[in-house]
Amino acid sequence: MPASTSAISWGTPTFKKDTFALEAHDGSLFEVPYKAIENQTFTARSGDVILELGTTEGCCEMRLNMRDGADVEGGIEGKNNVEGIVQALKARAKQGSEADLGKLVVKFTELNMLAPRGIFTAELYKKHLKLTGRATKSAKTTLEWVIPMETISGIYQLDDARSKGENKWVCVSMSKPIKSGNQQYSCIVFAVPDIIQETVVDLSPLSDEQKNRETREGQPMISEKMNEPLTETIPKCLKAISGAKVVSSIPDVGPFQCSDRSGKEGFIYCLQRSFLFAPNPAIPIRHEIISKVVFTDVHTGGNTVGVTFKMSSGQATLNFQGLDRNDLPALSQYTKSKNIAVEGLEKVEDEAPSDLSSLDMSSGEEVVNDEPDSDDGKKSKKRKTEGDKKSKKAKREA
16 A cells, blocks of 8 residues: 555545545545645655645644555546645645636745745735745755735845845744744745846736735835835735735844854844844744843853743743843843833943933834834833833922
8 A cells, every 4th residue: 555644554545526535445544625735745855745734623734655656546647656646636725726826916036035945936916925946956845835915914124134235034924824844934034135126017916905005105015017126026015915014123223143042043133013033933022922021141241141032921932042242232222112121131230331322212114114013002102111200200309
C-alpha cells in the first residue's frame, strides 16, 4: 500500500466526488472534504504531502508519506505520484485557481521574503493575496499561500536597519496565520528595494470603494500606472484593496537591535500605538495589551540589557536580549511616554542624561493613514503621566 498518514497505516490515496480518502483493504482509513483543505505542499526531503485543514475538530495538519511507485486513484494523468496528488487537490479544492480568485489586479515578482524566507511572487486580486515561491532558488518544493484580503489587519513600512537605506521592510500582519513547516506566521515580511519602478495595475476587477481610496493628501491611492518606489507602490496597493492601514515607525527613536528568546536577531521598532519586532519572526505588540515593560540585567555592568513585555490579556510574555545599554534611555523614555508601566530602571533614572526630553516622541510619519488600533490613540491624549501632574502642582505652589 503506497501512502501512510503515520508511516504505520498504509493505504491508497483516492479522489472521490467531494472528499479525499486514504483507502485500505477493509475500507477508508479517513476522508477529508475538499472544502476543508486550505493548503497543500510537498516536502521533497521527507517525501511528505502536507495538508493544512481548516476544521473545528482539532486536526489542523495531515502528513502523507509517499513511497516510490505509489498508485493514486483519480489523480492527474501523466504526473508523478506526489505532483499528481498536489495538483489534483488544488484543482478540486480550487486553491489558487483563476476561477476561484478572479482577474489579476497587480503582480510583483522576485520579491525577497524574510518571514517566511524565500523568493516569492505576490499576486493581488480583488479578495485575495496569493504568494508563490521557493525557500531558495534551487529548492524543489514550491510553496503557495492564498490569503484573504479581509484577514489583513495592518501594513507596516519600516527602514531596513541592515541595508543602509537600500531596502525597506514591508510587513503585513494577518488575523489568520499562514504556516510553513512547523512554523506559523501571523506577520509576513518583504525586503523591498527602494528603487523607482513603473507598475501596471488593472483596476477593472476592483469595486468603486477600492478604486476610490485616497492618500492623506487627497490623491488616488492607486492608478493604472504607478511610477514610484516599490516601497510605496506595494503598501498602497495592499491598502487600496484590503482597506488595512499603513504606518511607519516614529522618527529618531530606534530601531533597537536585539534578539528574541530563541536567539534570532532583529530590531524593535517604536510605532505610534505598538512595538514591532522584525524581521523574523515579525511580532507586533500593541500598547493596549501590555501591562508593563521590565528591563533586566540593568545593574550588572554589562554592555547589553534585556527587555520583557508582560501582557495584561493573558498572552505569553515576550523576552528580548542583547539590547545595547546605550539604547536604554531612548527606549525607556518612549515607553513611559505611552503611559506604559516600567520596572527595573530605578538606578538608571538617577543617572539618565538631562536631554532625554528632547527626543521626538511624536507619531511616526504615516504612509497612508493611522495604525489599526485607533482607540488607543484617543485614550492616550486624555491620559497624563504622574510627572505631568506633579509638575503642574509645583507650578501652582510656586
